[in-house]
Amino acid sequence: MQEFVNAILxxxxxFLMVRNIHKGCNCSIISRMPDGKWLTVxxxxxxxxxxxxxxxxxxxxxATSPMPSxxxxxxxxxxxxxxxxxHTELRKMKLEExxxxxxxxxxxxxxxxxxxxxxxxxxxxxxxxxxxxxxxxPQPLGVPDFDTGIDEKDLKLLSRTKL
Numbered sequence: 001m002q003e004f005v006n007a008i009l010x011x012x013x014x015f016l017m018v019r020n021i022h023k024g025c026n027c028s029i030i031s032r033m034p035d036g037k038w039l040t041v042x043x044x045x046x047x048x049x050x051x052x053x054x055x056x057x058x059x060x061x062x063a064t065s066p067m068p069s070x071x072x073x074x075x076x077x078x079x080x081x082x083x084x085x086x087h088t089e090l091r092k093m094k095l096e097e098x099x100x101x102x103x104x105x106x107x108x109x110x111x112x113x114x115x116x117x118x119x120x121x122x123x124x125x126x127x128x129x130x131x132x133x134x135x136x137x138p139q140p141l142g143v144p145d146f147d148t149g150i151d152e153k154d155l156k157l158l159s160r161t162k163l
Contacts, residue, residue, distance in 0.1 A: 010061060
């Protein structure tokens with residue numbers, strides 16, 4: 001193992017499962033710590049922008065590729081942010097693409113986009129971005145359908161369709 005390489009988690013580990021990190025999770029190895037573990041950034045494949053920073057032994061990791069130089073720069077810059085190391089678990093996402101959902105809150109942000117409490121729609125993205133799913137809200141005939149980002153906590157699952 002070496003610094004600034006991409007890797008995958010090759011086996012389940014209880015101390016990671018409680019943080020919603022599972023076998024197959026993509027990650028980046030950042031640096032070797034004094035205790036011999038690797039400081040590693042795990043990425044949420046269901047929620048782009050979500051990450052967890054944890055020390056881990058190399059026996060759990062399989063290196064896949066070196067990080068591109070621009071990504072190393074981005075990572076070093078991110079590590080300078082005050083709350084970077086406070087991210088210690090991945091957000092568990094409940095929704096999936098094609099789920100039928102209902103908007104359960106009324107707020108100005110969604111209203112400006114045309115979405116209001118009680119509206120139903122469908123998740124049309126494979127993953128959330130910073131906790132928001134792209135939801136398509138079908139409209140009556142003659143009115144254009146629209147989609148917008150809605151935070152998962154503001155949506156209620158109505159039904160799940162497996163294609």
